[in-house]
Amino acid sequence: MTQPQNDTNQLPDELIENLIRSLEHTEDKECTCDEVYAVVDQYAEAEFRGEDVQRLMPLIKQHMELCHNCCEEYEALLDILEKNDPA
Amino acid sequence: MNARTNESWLEDLRTTGPVRDAALDDLHAIVSKGLPYALSRWLSPDDPLFTPLVEEVSQETLLRVLDQLDTFEGRSMFTTWVHKIAIRIALTELRRKRWQDSSLDELVDNEENPAPERLMADPQAGPETSTERADMLTRIRRILDEELTEKQRQALVLLGLQDLPMEEAARIMKTNRNALYKLLHDARLRLKRRLAAEDLNAQEVLSAFESR
Numbered sequence A: 001m002t003q004p005q006n007d008t009n010q011l012p013d014e015l016i017e018n019l020i021r022s023l024e025h026t027e028d029k030e031c032t033c034d035e036v037y038a039v040v041d042q043y044a045e046a047e048f049r050g051e052d053v054q055r056l057m058p059l060i061k062q063h064m065e066l067c068h069n070c071c072e073e074y075e076a077l078l079d080i081l082e083k084n085d086p087a
Numbered sequence B: 001m002n003a004r005t006n007e008s009w010l011e012d013l014r015t016t017g018p019v020r021d022a023a024l025d026d027l028h029a030i031v032s033k034g035l036p037y038a039l040s041r042w043l044s045p046d047d048p049l050f051t052p053l054v055e056e057v058s059q060e061t062l063l064r065v066l067d068q069l070d071t072f073e074g075r076s077m078f079t080t081w082v083h084k085i086a087i088r089i090a091l092t093e094l095r096r097k098r099w100q101d102s103s104l105d106e107l108v109d110n111e112e113n114p115a116p117e118r119l120m121a122d123p124q125a126g127p128e129t130s131t132e133r134a135d136m137l138t139r140i141r142r143i144l145d146e147e148l149t150e151k152q153r154q155a156l157v158l159l160g161l162q163d164l165p166m167e168e169a170a171r172i173m174k175t176n177r178n179a180l181y182k183l184l185h186d187a188r189l190r191l192k193r194r195l196a197a198e199d200l201n202a203q204e205v206l207s208a209f210e211s212r
């Protein structure tokens, strides 16, 4: 299998734009996907209870802004909490 | 089904015999009731794959829960922790299914293949492209050339251009999702620092991009 040519000239404008946009959310210290996974149940419950997750778990919130896959998993978990709720 | 506390879930699942079997049955019911709520964004409940997937994932979840029981720290309800495990299994499977039809070789080798045409537009081409935008793009492309490693570029192409899920991109790059996130974080940090060193910030760059 030959390696893809990854010359930056091939990076389309839109990708570059998205990359630059993601810099606005970029912090020196960020959680990794594993760190998010470890607490996403706690995070989803806090959100479900209407707590201020941005203040309580800012690093997790920040990761969700940047990581589409973790965000999907979190939203799926929130779906279950909300739709399972008999109220 | 009577509601268990976190402690009684752990206790029942750690014992043997009918008590454990009953707890596993209850857990299976909870997972297979919850999972469809999470999957409906991905797959229609009418899809023939839906019910078998729920069953397959529920079974796999129980095995993983038993295997990882000692790692439960009690920071959430036990059932929320179990749903989290079920979602990771289900979405990993669905994301893989979504990609298994596309030939891996083609995906990696044919750089033109998956990119929609509008993404491949030449920055210099359109008459509507302003000089400011073109100059900024050229400058940023040079910075990317200088700052990004080969691996970081590959990750950006796989995730950003070919829109692969993290796990799939990680598999192609012979790494894992967590390491891939770190690789991209390093790339973003490098770029952010380089822009700062050049007295630029993301906002300025973006507004130059927007001037058409």
Ligand SMILES: [Zn+2]
Pocket (backbone or CB within 6 Å): A032, A033, A036, A063, A067, A068, A069, A070, A071, B181
């Ligand atoms: Zn993540």
